[in-house]
Amino acid sequence: MEYELSIDNSFVYRQKADGLIVSTPTGSTAYSLSGGGPILHPSVNAMTLLPMFPHSLSTSPMVIKDSSSLSIRIISKNKASVSIDSQERESVKKGDEIYVKKSDSFYSLIHPMDHNFYSACRTKLGWSIGITDE
Numbered sequence: 001m002e003y004e005l006s007i008d009n010s011f012v013y014r015q016k017a018d019g020l021i022v023s024t025p026t027g028s029t030a031y032s033l034s035g036g037g038p039i040l041h042p043s044v045n046a047m048t049l050l051p052m053f054p055h056s057l058s059t060s061p062m063v064i065k066d067s068s069s070l071s072i073r074i075i076s077k078n079k080a081s082v083s084i085d086s087q088e089r090e091s092v093k094k095g096d097e098i099y100v101k102k103s104d105s106f107y108s109l110i111h112p113m114d115h116n117f118y119s120a121c122r123t124k125l126g127w128s129i130g131i132t133d134e
């Protein structure tokens with residue numbers, strides 16, 4: 001697909017890619033991570049933008065402030081769709097615009113008292129396996 005990305009009403013780029021992953025520290029992280037995106041600590045107020053298989057060698061993931069407003073305008077004639085946390089899917093066509101912004105409502109995540117973000121990363125991602133203290 002081909003799309004144009006604007007952040008806070010400022011044109012960023014026109015891109016050909018298989019898609020664009022927009023994620024927060026608590027949402028879509030696995031999809032972004034599997035595509036080469038960063039791991040964000042839950043306390044970081046940011047969003048990541050990760051083009052999926054971009055048709056350019058100079059494209060990199062971006063980290064932007066979570067209060068930014070995004071506009072994604074579909075340029076290509078090819079079939080495209082929007083997927084929200086792999087739950088909702090909506091077809092889009094040439095000329096459609098997708099707007100993304102942080103919601104005014106929020107929720108709190110509850111963890112056990114001894115929860116540690118880095119320990120969870122080590123466990124889930126296999127960090128430090130095979131390393132022993134000597």
